[in-house]
Structures are given as C-alpha cells and as structure tokens.
Amino acid sequence: MSLSVSPVYLGREKPDSGEQAERLSTSGVPDAPETGTNRDHLITEAFSVFYGANEAVRKVSMTIRAGHVTAIIGPSGCGKSTFLRAINRMNDLIPSCYTKGRMVFDECDIYSPQIDVVYLRKRIGMVFQKPNPFPKTIFDNVAYGPRLHGIKNRGQLVELVEKCLRQAILWDEVKDRLDENALGLSGGQQQRLCLARALAVNPEILLMDEPTSALDPRATTHIEDLIATLKGDYTILIVTHNMQQAARVSDHTAFFYEGDLIEMGDTKDLFTNPVEQKTEEYITGRFG
C-alpha cells in the first residue's frame, strides 16, 4: 500500500452527484479521492497507542476495506477497544493517552494536528458495548446528530428518524412511542436505537465495540442481521469476543494479542487455516 498522501483532504466522495467534496480541515489542496467500494478506507502504519508508559496497542499496521465488515478478536485486555477508540479519537478523553505511527483515513492522517476531530467523529460513527441512549425521547435520540449538523426542518427530521429507525429494524417496535424516554426500552432495543442514532449522522465508518455483549441471543441475532444489511453502504469494524459471531458477520478478521496484531485475513481463511500458532490456539479456545 502506498502512503504517499499528505493533503489533509477528506470527503465522502459522491462522484456521480458531482457534489463538491467536503474537507476535514481548511489546509491542504482538495484532490479527488479514489472511488469504489473496494478501495482501502482506513490504513494504519506502525500505529501504537500508549496509556502513559503502557503500550496498549503496539505498532499495528492494517488495512480496512471500504464497505466490508472487519472483525477484531482477541483475549481480554489485548487492546481491541483501545484500537477501535483510537480510530475516532475517543481516546482523546483520556489525558494519559497518546499515539505513535500513522492512521490514515481517506488519505489523511487522523492524528495530524490540522484535523477537525468533531468532523472526523461525524464521519466515523461508533456503537458502544453498553447501550448508551441519551435520557431523552426516542425521537430526540435519533434526531440528535442531524440537529447537531444543522437540520432544523421538522419534516425532514421526522423523515430521517423514520428512515434510520427502519434501517435499524426498530421502527415497528417504537413507531407509536417516539415521544417516550429511550431509557424505557429493552437493552436490545436500546442498542438498535444507538445504532439508528449513529446511522442518522450518515457516517462512513461504523465502529462497534462488543455491541452484543450486553444482549440476549435474540437481540444479538437482530444486531447481526442488521450488520449484514448495512454492509456495503458502510465500512464496519466490530470488536467481539464471540468467535461464531465474527465468523457469521465479518469478511475479514484481525486477531490481537497483548497489543500486537498477530494475524489478519479473510474471515474464512483465518478461522479454517490460521497461519499463526497463537491464532489457532485462541480460536480453538485453548486460552482467552
């Protein structure tokens, strides 16, 4: 892969519409990016994350394909969450946390100082391990992002909320109670609501950190089905402890161990023919 790019330019390319691409920051020269679902959407190069002196993610280099689902697996404490949260710079919240190496999203280094983090996060959405809807109404939860990004028109909002709730396969369950507090929903519904909320800002990459670990099997199936329908439109990274889940939903799988990326490949290959000894031990359940 080539990383000869430096213009700090990012845009959700819409070559057909001819719409002018948006820029992540004011500096840099706009340059039409490559298009197509098979391009590399996210590239890391010797990317490390530190908590103080503790190197939680160690020199990881990987490539995430646009429109694909990539699963990240590994034993507890191996740095999966840390890595995922580094992608939309959620780790900025932790004072002791800093990074080394490069993380390139749409041809631009996420950690370059010119980056507008807020805008980056709009384009890289996230669903958390524990469902975390706002203590607001269901409608307001989904409408939060669109409102934030300037949609004021009520009709437009209603339409968008419905669309996202349908996308998250939640619409039928909540259409009569949009004005109720979201905390009154079940855990599985809350998680789908969070997904709808993330979808409503129309991100390009969706990060999911163990999105089903707090859910029962039925709700888990729901979410997995959802991931299948979102594939193609969104680039999805999902952290999971559930090997079956990784096998079911993902195209590619990355195996982390103690901060290192041990192996990454097509899900089918990795699960049937792991190259590394560690990977094999892990997926056959000998540790972790």
Added chain:
Amino acid sequence: MRRSTRKLLDRSFTAYGFFSIGLMAAALLIILVPVFARGIGAFIFTETVENRRLNLEKFNRGNPEKIMREIERSQEFRRPIYERIARFEEEIRHMDPQARREYRRALTDLKRALSHLLGPVPGEPTPVLWRLQYGQTRWDRAKIKLHEVLFIQEWDYSDPDRMGVKVYRRRSEEFAGTSLYDLFDDLEKNVRDILQPRLTIYWRFLFDRSFDAHFFGGIWPEILGTFYLALGAMVFAIPLGIIAAIYLTEYARQDLFTSLLRSSISTLAGVPSIVFGLFGLAFFINTIGVSQSKSVLAGSLTLALLILPTVIRASEEAIRAVPQTYKEAALSLGAGKWFTVMTVLLPAALPGILTGIVISMGRAVGETAPIIFTAAVSVGRPLKLWQTFSQPTPALPWNIYNLSTEHEAVDEIRHVQYGMVLTLVSLVLVLNLAAIILRARVSRKLKG
C-alpha cells in the same frame, strides 16, 4: 469474625443510627413546635375593640356600623372611669398640699397606666404615634397592661445579701379611703366589656406593610425584601456558578492550578458570613460603588458571593456524576464540547444542580450577617423592582434580629418577631420541599 459478633455489630450500628436520627428529629421538633406555636400568634389572636377601631380608622377595614356600635358600648363602660377620675381631681384640690402632691403623683401614674391599656384619656390632644392613639389591640397584651394598672411593681431591697426582688402592690392601696378605691375592682370586672376581646384571623399580616415601627401592620416589606435579595443572589450566582462548574469539569486542565482553584472554592464556602458582609460593604459599596450606600443590589451581590462556592461545588459534582457514556455518545456523533455540555451534560446533571441551587437559595433567604452592612434597614416600604438598584430594604432575617434586640419596645412586638420567624422558617421549608419535588420530577423525566 464470629457470627454472633457480626450480629452484635450490626445491631449496635442500627441502634446507633436510630438514636442519632431520633435525636435530630427531636431537636427539630423542639425548635419547630414553639416556633409554630408562637409564630401563629401573629396571624390568629384575640383582638380587642381597639384593634377593630384601628383597622376601621387607618385601613378602612371592617363593618363601620357594627364597629361604631361596639365602640359606643365600650364608651359606656369607660365613661364612668374617666368621670370618677375627673371628680377625684376636683376632690384633691381641697386637700392639704402634702396629700394633694402625693395623690396627684399617684393619679398621674394611674392615668399613664390606664392610657397604655385603653388609649388616651378623652379630651387630651391626639398623639402622633399610633401606639399612643389606641389602647391595647391584642388581648394578651391588654391583660398585662391591666395588671400594670391594678398593681404597682416595686423592688424590695430589704435583704442586703440578695439582689432586689420584684414585688407587686395593689394600686388601690394608694387611693385607700378615697372615692377612687373601688375603681380598680370595677375596672377588673368590666374590662371585658370595655375591650370586647374576640378571636380574629389576621392573614393580611403577610401582605401589610408595617406601621409605627412594627407596632401595627404586617411584614410584607420584609418578605419582599428577602425575596428580592435571594432572587438577586440567584441571578448572579447561578450563571456564574454553573459556568464555573462547567469550566472546572470540562475545560480546565486537571493540573495543580485547577486543584488549587478547587480547594480555594471549598475554603470560600467555609468563610464566616460576616466576613462576606464586610467585604460586600468594602468592595461593592465603598470601592466600586454599585450604590451610594446600602442597597438590595449590593446585598444581592454579597449573598451571591456567599453562595457561589456552594453552587459551584454542587454543579460540579452533578456534572461529574453524569455517566461518561453519555458524553462519549455525544462526542461520537460529532458533537463539540460546548454542544455536548449544553445538550447532554447539563440536562442530565440538572437534578443535582437544582438541589444545589435550592439549598443555597435557602441559605440566601436566611443569612443575616452579609446583609447587615450592605442591604438591610429595620423599617421600610415595599420596594419597586427598579428601586432595588439604589435602596435598602428590610428583610426577614435581619428584622428578626433587629426586633428582638434593638427595637425600642421589644416586649410589645414579640408577636411580630415570632410571626417573622414562622414565616422565614416556612419559607425555607417550602423551598426545600420544592427542591425535593423538582428533583423528583426532573429525574423521573430523565429515567423515563
């Protein structure tokens, strides 16, 4: 640990907890019951015909015909008294100078005591002060004044080893053997017909301004003043406090300077309020001159400073207590810091912030020391809003202190003082109740 030891420990802790809670409840009762029992006397009391006359003449309240009839009836019983006194005055003219002098002195004393009970003797010029224009308006006070008419209080110093002892002597003895001797028994017998005591409810106590240095009328200027002061303090302290709390939790770098700042704020919360009062005088009035002298504005600013630490601390705690996950959710949707604070953190922290605000409001309502030098006067009219920028005001806490210590006739207006205490305590209780309800409602809305 053995099971029996564990049980014993649990038991003793429970007992100890019950004991301390019981102690607190008892203390509260011991304070509140008398406050209520006495304070209610400002609102519900036995009035005399003098009170009805005053209400009619000064406030145009009551049924004129009925009251005139009552006054007429009262006069029927008073007239003989005054006539007998006049006759006696005539009699002593013919006595020898020595007796004349003594009787005249005794008579002057009697007339003074009588005027305290019944008002000025007919025919004398009308005094300026209301309290001298009328007799006792309250039956409880009237009974005391009656006693003063019937008895002369003297100090007995006969035993040199002990302090003087109060002794009472019948005033009638002064007039033994004269035509006035029977007057006292008659007065005692007829006093109910003269004053016609009757239970009354004076709910206007809350909404009347005071007259003649709190002898009459209500406490509206005090209530309004308290209200202005607390409201003003809130207007200054709430925005400042919340913004400071947001800064401390969300924007400040968590370094030495910030922790220093934090401990300074905690220290400020412990500074005695009189120091704030003096600072308010020195800074707001003397240095920057927000007003020429005492004013509601200066008092509000001083109170705001006093409660600011509390508001900051409470808001800070409340914001800190908001689950990090809310914040992460907002940020992950592309919200900036300010937007996150305004749309997620503050709404979720609202119950806690509100509690802090209401608690500090209770404090602002009740504080005396900060307003002594900056805002409070002992009597005043109710202020218009725009007057609060330049004029001082009476206020409940200060006037309670004032009426119980510095008033010219503390004993005569105890009921006003107790009424103020009851009002103030009720105000604080109502505020706290409002806080509880508000908090419950807001958190119910948040919880869904």
